[in-house]
Amino acid sequence: MPVTLKEVAEKAGVSRSAVSRTFTEGASVSLKTRRKVEKAAQELGYHPNALASSLTTGRTKLIGLISNNFHNPLFLEVFDLFTRSLQDRGLRPLLVNLTDETNPANSVRLLRQYSVDGVIVASSTLSPEFAKAFRDARVPVVHSFGRFASAPSVHVVGIDNVECGRMAARTLLSRGYRKIAFLGGPKEATSTIDRRLGFFEVLNATDGIETSESFATAYSFDAGRAEMLQLLEADPAEAYFCGDDVLSVGALSAIQSKGLRVPEDIGIIGLNDMEMARWENIDLTTIRQPIRQIIDSSIELVVAMLDDPDRYPEARLFSCEVIERGTLRPR
Amino acid sequence: MPVTLKEVAEKAGVSRSAVSRTFTEGASVSLKTRRKVEKAAQELGYHPNALASSLTTGRTKLIGLISNNFHNPLFLEVFDLFTRSLQDRGLRPLLVNLTDETNPANSVRLLRQYSVDGVIVASSTLSPEFAKAFRDARVPVVHSFGRFASAPSVHVVGIDNVECGRMAARTLLSRGYRKIAFLGGPKEATSTIDRRLGFFEVLNATDGIETSESFATAYSFDAGRAEMLQLLEADPAEAYFCGDDVLSVGALSAIQSKGLRVPEDIGIIGLNDMEMARWENIDLTTIRQPIRQIIDSSIELVVAMLDDPDRYPEARLFSCEVIERGTLRPR
DNA sequence: CGCTCAAATGCAACCGGTTGCAAAAAGGCG
DNA sequence: CGCCTTTTTGCAACCGGTTGCATTTGAGCG
Numbered sequence: 001m002p003v004t005l006k007e008v009a010e011k012a013g014v015s016r017s018a019v020s021r022t023f024t025e026g027a028s029v030s031l032k033t034r035r036k037v038e039k040a041a042q043e044l045g046y047h048p049n050a051l052a053s054s055l056t057t058g059r060t061k062l063i064g065l066i067s068n069n070f071h072n073p074l075f076l077e078v079f080d081l082f083t084r085s086l087q088d089r090g091l092r093p094l095l096v097n098l099t100d101e102t103n104p105a106n107s108v109r110l111l112r113q114y115s116v117d118g119v120i121v122a123s124s125t126l127s128p129e130f131a132k133a134f135r136d137a138r139v140p141v142v143h144s145f146g147r148f149a150s151a152p153s154v155h156v157v158g159i160d161n162v163e164c165g166r167m168a169a170r171t172l173l174s175r176g177y178r179k180i181a182f183l184g185g186p187k188e189a190t191s192t193i194d195r196r197l198g199f200f201e202v203l204n205a206t207d208g209i210e211t212s213e214s215f216a217t218a219y220s221f222d223a224g225r226a227e228m229l230q231l232l233e234a235d236p237a238e239a240y241f242c243g244d245d246v247l248s249v250g251a252l253s254a255i256q257s258k259g260l261r262v263p264e265d266i267g268i269i270g271l272n273d274m275e276m277a278r279w280e281n282i283d284l285t286t287i288r289q290p291i292r293q294i295i296d297s298s299i300e301l302v303v304a305m306l307d308d309p310d311r312y313p314e315a316r317l318f319s320c321e322v323i324e325r326g327t328l329r330p331r
Numbered sequence: 332m333p334v335t336l337k338e339v340a341e342k343a344g345v346s347r348s349a350v351s352r353t354f355t356e357g358a359s360v361s362l363k364t365r366r367k368v369e370k371a372a373q374e375l376g377y378h379p380n381a382l383a384s385s386l387t388t389g390r391t392k393l394i395g396l397i398s399n400n401f402h403n404p405l406f407l408e409v410f411d412l413f414t415r416s417l418q419d420r421g422l423r424p425l426l427v428n429l430t431d432e433t434n435p436a437n438s439v440r441l442l443r444q445y446s447v448d449g450v451i452v453a454s455s456t457l458s459p460e461f462a463k464a465f466r467d468a469r470v471p472v473v474h475s476f477g478r479f480a481s482a483p484s485v486h487v488v489g490i491d492n493v494e495c496g497r498m499a500a501r502t503l504l505s506r507g508y509r510k511i512a513f514l515g516g517p518k519e520a521t522s523t524i525d526r527r528l529g530f531f532e533v534l535n536a537t538d539g540i541e542t543s544e545s546f547a548t549a550y551s552f553d554a555g556r557a558e559m560l561q562l563l564e565a566d567p568a569e570a571y572f573c574g575d576d577v578l579s580v581g582a583l584s585a586i587q588s589k590g591l592r593v594p595e596d597i598g599i600i601g602l603n604d605m606e607m608a609r610w611e612n613i614d615l616t617t618i619r620q621p622i623r624q625i626i627d628s629s630i631e632l633v634v635a636m637l638d639d640p641d642r643y644p645e646a647r648l649f650s651c652e653v654i655e656r657g658t659l660r661p662r
Numbered sequence: 663c664g665c666t667c668a669a670a671t672g673c674a675a676c677c678g679g680t681t682g683c684a685a686a687a688a689g690g691c692g
Numbered sequence: 693c694g695c696c697t698t699t700t701t702g703c704a705a706c707c708g709g710t711t712g713c714a715t716t717t718g719a720g721c722g
Contacts, residue, residue: 001469002443004708015672020710027711030670030718050444051382051391052708055677060382062445065426070411073404073607080401083428092445095396095426097414112333113381114393114423138332221610253611276404279552280584281612335678346702351680358681361688361700383678386707663722670717680707687700692693 003046012040023048054115063302064111064119066096068126072219072246074274074291078122078145081295089303091117098126104133112137118302120144124191125219128154135313140305144298145289147190152315155305157298159289160317161191165198167287168241168269171322173206175329177239177267182213183227183251185243189219192243195271199241212237216247224250232258239267239328245274248284252327268327271320283326290318334377343371354379385446394633395442395450397427399457402551403577405605405622409453409476412626420634422448429457435464443468449633451475455522456550459485466644471636475629476620478521483646486636488629490620491648492522496529498618499572499600502653504537506660508570508598513544514558514582516574520550523574526602530572543568547578555581563589570598570659576605579615583658599658602651614657621649 009016014033021027022037029037040046054060063086069075079095086093094116096107107130111119118140121131126146131154134141146156172180182199184192196213203209214231216223224247231237232254242248248270255266262268270277273288297316305311340347345364352358353368360368371377385391394417400406410426417424425447427438438461442450449471452462457477462485465472477487503511513530515523527544534540545562547554555578562568563585573579579601586597593599601608604619628647636642 002446005710006708016709017672017711018670020708021671024710028670033670047440047444049446049708051446052386052677053710055383055386055679055708056710058677062425070407070414071606073407076401076404076407076410079407079410079426080428080430083401083426084430087428092441093426094393095410095414095424097411097418099411099415109378110423113378115333115380115382221606225611249610249612257611275402275552276607279580280556280588281580337678347679348681348702349700351678352701355680359700364700380678383707384680386678386709387680389707665721666719668717668719671715673712673714675711675713677710678707681705682703683705684703685701687698689698690696692695 002049003044005046005048008037008040008044008046011044012036059306060115060117061091062094062114062116063091064096064114064116065093065122066098066107066111066119066130067122068098069123070097070099072244072274073276074245074272075122077275078291078295081292082120082122082299085296085299089299098123098130104130108133108137108139112139117306118142120298120302121146124158125186125189128190131156138309140302140309142298142302142305144294147194148315148317150315152313155301155311155313155315157294157301157316158318159294159320161194162198162201164271164287164320165195165200165241166202167198167320167322168195168271169199169202171269171328172239172241172267173202173209175239175267175331178208179210179238181211181231181237181240183224183231183240183242183247184213184215185219185247186217187215195241195243216243216250219244219247221246221250221253224248225254227251228254229258232260236266239269242268242270245270245272245277245284245286248286248327249276249282252282252284262327263329267329273323277323278325285325285327286323288321288323290320293318333380334375336377336379339368339371339375339377342375343367390448390637391446392422393425393445393447394422395427395445395447396424396453397429397438397442397450397461398453399429400454401428401430403575403605404607405576405603406453408606409622409626412623413451413453413630416627416630420630429454429461435461439464439468439470443470448637449473451629451633452477455489456517456520459521462487469640471633471640473629473633473636475625478525479646479648481646483644486632486642486644486646488625488632488647489649490625490651492525493529493532495602495618495651496526496531496572497533498529498651498653499526499602500530500533502600502659503570503572503598504533504540506570506598506662509539510541510569512542512562512568512571514555514562514571514573514578515544515546516550516578517548518546526572526574547574547581550575550578552577552581552584555579556585558582559585560589563591567597570600573599573601576601576603576608576615576617579617579658580607580613583613583615593658594660598660604654608654609656616656616658617654619652619654621651624649
């Protein structure tokens with residue numbers, strides 16, 4: 001049903017090659033034939049079939065965007081930025097929802113079937129095995145929001161979660177909190193592991209601090225709320241560093257529903273700075289992750305790999321920043 | 332670099348057709364050759380190239396998922412459900428972010444270049460022209476969350492916004508509110524127009540009700556907050572029906588920051604029932620849109636159109652439901 | 663005006679598959 | 693075992709493009 005190259009060629013009275021070249025950047029066509037072809041194409045409403053050309057060029061301009069974070073509001077912003085930046089570069093995101101997929105091989109197969117030029121794994125909770133599986137299949141891949149490694153085996157762009165932990169600890173200490181706790185996400189999430197590490201590294205190096213820790217079962221409102229309700233049963237801390245913002249809001253909700261006040265009775269600091277954190281009803285003090293930079297950098301990297309698939313793997317880190325709002329007591 | 336049909340054929344000692352047929356549902360292959368082919372494919376790690384085959388079959392199994400709602404938390408759930416349901420049916424979502432695109436022709440061109448089998452326009456704010464442009468290009472299309480029309484020219488799946496407006500009005504009346512206002516989204520959004528219509532239809536039919544209306548510039552927290560701050564300057568209403576949940580949260584935030592209480596001083600009812608509406612810090616009374624049903628139905632419809640592109644356009648409506656939470660005073 | 667050389671063009675093969683068709687193989691039956 | 697029918701198989705053309713190569717065209721110049 002759609003118009004093909006051949007029809008345009010016939011109408012314009014030239015060969016198919018001429019038409020193809022007219023639509024190929026930098027190909028050799030005289031102005032005269034180009035005019036003829038463009039006219040015919042215009043009249044017929046012709047547009048080249050990207051998939052057909054991908055067969056010979058080996059480029060589909062399709063980028064697999066794979067994630068399992070479909071319940072973290074931050075990721076709506078992430079998807080927004082990714083899709084727009086990709087589009088701006090003439091690339092198309094093929095979205096893969098990994099929520100109930102645990103086998104990297106399946107994702108690799110799926111995306112190879114669609115000959116994606118590259119893949120971006122956008123998730124802080126997905127196992128590094130996913131990115132590695134793509135690398136092994138020689139598909140250019142970048143793990144965005146992945147775990148920082150000093151000897152990366154796959155391209156990683158994100159933040160230093162250990163440093164974020166330290167930053168949270170220093171912030172709480174500077175506010176004079178002495179009884180301080182970590183309320184992590186899932187114990188096995190690398191982000192939780194790393195944040196915890198940095199957090200306690202600083203706290204343990206400080207005298208007179210009483211610490212404790214616990215873990216929510218997911219980075220979610222419900223998990224945060226449930227865990228905090230539990231904590232409030234017995235001798236809660238003065239301040240908590242929560243695994244992420246959604247978890248923090250769950251915790252806030254638990255605290256408020258017990259009739260306690262934030263920050264007067266308990267302080268909370270989150271991580272991510274999702275859009276809602278600044279909503280006055282939430283007004284969460286948190287650590288901002290520079291998602292725009294992470295995303296731009298990820299795309300740059302995956303684009304660079306299109307030309308140089310064997311590019312040596314690197315880890316790119318962006319610094320985070322404490323955003324002061326209303327859930328910690330003033331200095 | 333990836334393994335091709337030919338290589339498998341050579342290794343298995345059969346023709347290329349035999350290999351192709353082995354991987355084609357319902358094709359005629361003897362068990363013996365199928366075994367041989369599968370063995371060879373296995374050893375070589377062969378998987379058929381979906382894009383190449385689409386060239387002859389005319390099916391890519393690609394579905395364009397186009398939206399401009401990348402700032403409404405509800406849409407994270409929407410994307411989650413869409414991508415999962417599509418995947419479950421063996422379809423792949425090609426995501427298009429229309430945030431800064433106003434010309435339907437561009438989207439059509441783009442998606443035609445990628446030979447998508449069908450398109451889902453998922454947006455309540457996008458002009459119906461987008462869906463129509465696809466229809467005119469003879470690309471199967473469904474407008475999800477689109478405007479209900481009694482004489483639909485394009486497949487539409489969604490809710491009856493007029494009825495939602497009535498529902499909101501009845502709810503407010505039943506709580507004894509007499510001074511009632513509409514705080515809409517953008518004036519030109521069809522969802523706002525329709526909700527307003529139903530809302531005032533009921534209110535105007537009731538005696539002794541004082542009404543007023545105003546419009547936020549977007550379905551966003553900031554717009555809702557700004558508008559409500561303005562309203563609070565002079566003689567606010569007793570209760571507001573807000574354009575959607577995000578707007579409602581903005582309004583709530585404005586009210587609270589002025590030292591007023593909800594629902595004691597002012598009542599709010601939203602629309603959508605996004606995940607955060609139930610967060611205790613927000614606890615928004617709202618009208619639930621059955622997004623799961625809308626999405627499943629949309630996909631069913633687009634799938635049905637793959638087989639019957641000329642299917643007569645229909646509008647599918649789902650009923651909404653008031654979700655009682657804490658932002659309206661009790662009966 | 664003829665010559666050289668670069669630019670433009672068309673031919674034909676190819677990308678990785680599918681499929682109609684005719685030939686070959688297998689199965690059924692007397 | 694031979695004959696007829698059904699199933700399986702391979703050939704070759706095709707899907708909608710791209711591209712290397714040889715040929716033609718045309719510009720530039722003495």
